[in-house]
Amino acid sequence: MTEPQTQNGALVAIDGLKKYFPIRKGVLAREVARVHAVDDVTLSVAEGETLGLVGESGCGKSTLGRCIVRLLEPTAGDVVFDGKSIGHLKARTLRPLRREMQMIFQDPYASLNPRKRVGTIISDPMRIHGIGDRKERKRKVEELLETVGLSPEHYNRFPHEFSGGQRQRIGVARALALRPKLIVADEPVSALDVSIQAQMVNLLEQLQDEFRLTYVFIAHDLGVVRHVSDRIAVMYLGKLVELSPAEELYSRPIMPYTEALLSAVPVPDPDLADQRERIVLEGDVPSPINPPSGCRFHPRCRYATEVCSQIEPPLVDYGNGHLAACHHPLNVDRETLARVQASPAHTPEAADETALPRDPGKEVARPVPRPE
Amino acid sequence: MAEKLLEVKGLKVRFATEDGVVRAVDGVDFDLERGKVLGIVGESGSGKSVTAMTLLGLTRDKNTRFEGEVRYRDQELLSLPESRLRDVRGNEIAMIFQDPMTSLNPVYTVGDQIVEAITTHEQASKSEAKRRAVELLRQVGIPNAQTRVDDYPHQFSGGMRQRAMIAMALSCNPDILIADEPTTALDVTIQAQILELLDRLRADFDSAVILITHDLGVVAEVADEILVMYAGRIVERGGKRQVFYDPQHPYTWGLLGSIPRLDRPKPEKLHSIEGTPPSLINLPQGCKFRPRCPHAFEKCMEEPELKNRVESPGHFDRCWLSVEDKRRLRESTIAGEARVA
Numbered sequence: 147m148t149e150p151q152t153q154n155g156a157l158v159a160i161d162g163l164k165k166y167f168p169i170r171k172g173v174l175a176r177e178v179a180r181v182h183a184v185d186d187v188t189l190s191v192a193e194g195e196t197l198g199l200v201g202e203s204g205c206g207k208s209t210l211g212r213c214i215v216r217l218l219e220p221t222a223g224d225v226v227f228d229g230k231s232i233g234h235l236k237a238r239t240l241r242p243l244r245r246e247m248q249m250i251f252q253d254p255y256a257s258l259n260p261r262k263r264v265g266t267i268i269s270d271p272m273r274i275h276g277i278g279d280r281k282e283r284k285r286k287v288e289e290l291l292e293t294v295g296l297s298p299e300h301y302n303r304f305p306h307e308f309s310g311g312q313r314q315r316i317g318v319a320r321a322l323a324l325r326p327k328l329i330v331a332d333e334p335v336s337a338l339d340v341s342i343q344a345q346m347v348n349l350l351e352q353l354q355d356e357f358r359l360t361y362v363f364i365a366h367d368l369g370v371v372r373h374v375s376d377r378i379a380v381m382y383l384g385k386l387v388e389l390s391p392a393e394e395l396y397s398r399p400i401m402p403y404t405e406a407l408l409s410a411v412p413v414p415d416p417d418l419a420d421q422r423e424r425i426v427l428e429g430d431v432p433s434p435i436n437p438p439s440g441c442r443f444h445p446r447c448r449y450a451t452e453v454c455s456q457i458e459p460p461l462v463d464y465g466n467g468h469l470a471a472c473h474h475p476l477n478v479d480r481e482t483l484a485r486v487q488a489s490p491a492h493t494p495e496a497a498d499e500t501a502l503p504r505d506p507g508k509e510v511a512r513p514v515p516r517p518e
Numbered sequence: 519m520a521e522k523l524l525e526v527k528g529l530k531v532r533f534a535t536e537d538g539v540v541r542a543v544d545g546v547d548f549d550l551e552r553g554k555v556l557g558i559v560g561e562s563g564s565g566k567s568v569t570a571m572t573l574l575g576l577t578r579d580k581n582t583r584f585e586g587e588v589r590y591r592d593q594e595l596l597s598l599p600e601s602r603l604r605d606v607r608g609n610e611i612a613m614i615f616q617d618p619m620t621s622l623n624p625v626y627t628v629g630d631q632i633v634e635a636i637t638t639h640e641q642a643s644k645s646e647a648k649r650r651a652v653e654l655l656r657q658v659g660i661p662n663a664q665t666r667v668d669d670y671p672h673q674f675s676g677g678m679r680q681r682a683m684i685a686m687a688l689s690c691n692p693d694i695l696i697a698d699e700p701t702t703a704l705d706v707t708i709q710a711q712i713l714e715l716l717d718r719l720r721a722d723f724d725s726a727v728i729l730i731t732h733d734l735g736v737v738a739e740v741a742d743e744i745l746v747m748y749a750g751r752i753v754e755r756g757g758k759r760q761v762f763y764d765p766q767h768p769y770t771w772g773l774l775g776s777i778p779r780l781d782r783p784k785p786e787k788l789h790s791i792e793g794t795p796p797s798l799i800n801l802p803q804g805c806k807f808r809p810r811c812p813h814a815f816e817k818c819m820e821e822p823e824l825k826n827r828v829e830s831p832g833h834f835d836r837c838w839l840s841v842e843d844k845r846r847l848r849e850s851t852i853a854g855e856a857r858v859a
Contacts, residue, residue: 202705202707202708203675203676203705309562309563309794310562311794312794339561339562339732340732340733340734340735340773340776340777341561341732341772341773341776341790341791342561342790342794343776344775344776344778344788344789344790344791345790345791345792347778347788348787348788348790351787366705366706367706368706368780369777369778369779369780370778372778372780372784373778373784373788393784396780406707407706407707408780409710410706410707410709410710411706411735411780412706412709412710412713412733412735412736412738412739413735413738413739413779413780413781414734414735414738414762414774414777414779415738415762415781416738416739416758416759416762416763417759418781419738419739424710424714426707426710426711426714427707427710427711428711429661430675430677430678430708
């Protein structure tokens with residue numbers, strides 16, 4: 147298991163990152179509102195680690211991913227990559243760093259240029275960065291094709307000659323071409339059949355060992371993420387709401403949103419599916435233009451009380467690198483609670499205790515900001 | 519015994535293309551009873567969508583050849599003239615498509631599109647149809663249906679668009695609802711909502727549902743009977759519990775094994791079905807799954823027929839292995855541990 151939240155040894159450190167998109171109207175293009183896509187997220191990714199980033203559409207996970215590789219410039223906050231602050235670098239100074247971080251995109255049909263041959267698609271990053279001569283690049287591409295499970299004869303083919311899963315492999319080969327340290331994979335398997343998803347997940351894991359890669363793996367489905375991640379971050383409406391070592395998130399989720407996400411994953415077992423109580427989240431993610439007050443999840447949360455609509459819960463460290471932002475944490479026992487409460491900082495007057503989940507063993511924690 | 523709505527016998531669909539004849543569907547049989555949910559499962563290119571579209575005559579073309587029989591009540595749909603088929607389509611058999619982003623017309627309001635579906639098939643005034651459209655939107659769980667009915671599709675989220683599609687499909691109280699990957703383009707949370715909705719509507723409207731998906735997890739919740747398709751044929755067919763608890767075909771095992779399971783400890787490695795589905799122009803000899811099957815042996819060069827090999831009736835498969843061998847061999851695959859050599 148990876149050390150939680152240490153700044154040293156971290157390949158990527160995201161610090162108070164915010165990304166707002168302005169909405170402009172009128173002749174003067176005055177800014178009338180802002181989309182709060184990512185709102186004050188702090189986390190770090192250690193070298194060689196896989197961080198899963200999970201949430202529904204519109205929660206800001208892709209925006210965060212794009213800010214990490216600086217396809218987008220953050221509105222506020224910073225991204226430190228390999229010890230260098232890159233949050234606000236100019237394009238020119240950023241360029242040499244682009245080699246170190248690559249991206250795999252969701253849609254294998256849209257992310258490959260249909261008019262270029264596979265060989266060109268994969269070798270272009272090397273050409274742009276001036277690596278090797280033409281012959282050498284060709285040799286490397288053929289090597290890469292083999293690494294990702296395609297055949298070197300595919301060099302001269304066009305993307306339309308491949309199936310979805312094969313195209314995604316081409317996307318992976320392109321990302322690997324520059325031997326990056328970090329790969330941000332934005333829903334790399336969501337567009338694929340279940341059987342092909344498993345192939346991709348296994349391939350990504352194998353490549354991680356082979357090339358000592360660090361992954362940020364973005365997905366909306368907690369099922370796939372479990373297999374690749376060391377740690378998982380759950381986002382909701384631009385906020386980081388839970389961060390946990392992977393297995394722990396599945397055995398004891400703290401945030402009710404995580405609980406609901408877990409219960410939404412279909413179980414391929416008719417009896418179990420009948421037995422288990424499914425928490426169906428009503429409605430959609432609210433608009434990030436005017437996010438709800440207090441805890442942003444409260445309008446859809448079944449444990450929500452008055453305090454949730456007024457006070458935004460801070461991220462609390464419950465030990466073992468498990469952080470969550472909730473007024474009514476689940477699966478927190480008395481001991482952990484006491485420890486959390488013993489820390490010096492205090493929150494505003496907390497929850498209405500009668501409205502809490504009353505399952506035995508699930509005690510009420512009074513959330514306290516993470517000790518600095 | 520419930521009323522039998524649909525009977526498909528020996529259905530074959532072939533497309534003539536420049537590269538050769540594509541055998542998209544190659545001998546499919548099934549029945550559908552009122553109030554039941556039939557799940558059709560398979561990878562892309564297994565013929566599941568073509569089967570569904572053929573039922574509605576959506577694959578008719580000068581380059582398409584059909585064989586077999588599709589009987590809906592007392593009509594033969596394959597040979598029904600287009601003008602008569604139009605009365606069935608949308609009215610008695612309705613379809614929900616995979617991508618809610620592209621299957622609604624962006625220049626008409628959602629309400630107009632539902633009203634059109636109603637007035638096409640029934641003698642209803644516009645205001646009456648509109649009233650029903652609002653009621654339908656409310657039934658599928660659109661908040662403020664009264665005002666949202668005048669919204670355009672782009673004002674709806676993905677989940678809401680899929681609900682609107684379902685409302686439109688239900689507008690004429692169809693006997694059969696075909697849902698072609700209705701949740702694939704959606705978030706898991708919205709998928710859960712839509713599945714719940716389909717299940718409820720089946721009860722409320724007393725329709726039969728054909729649910730097409732590539733994910734066995736999805737059908738575990740709602741289906742009564744399951745067809746597993748591969749390369750245009752049914753490789754396994756049975757009740758939900760038979761297919762999940764006593765799967766007979768190695769392809770079904772592979773599908774089961776490749777689902778990441780949250781109800782079990784995490785395996786070292788996910789099982790994956792190696793390779794890709796065969797080209798439908800040049801199908802392999804014998805069992806079509808043979809080239810990807812880890813358990814293939816000499817006999818597999820000959821194609822097995824779909825028949826009942828286990829003790830329980832109504833459970834069919836297309837595999838030469840003996841039932842004992844299957845029960846012994848499948849465990850490791852389904853658990854996701856098997857490393858296929």
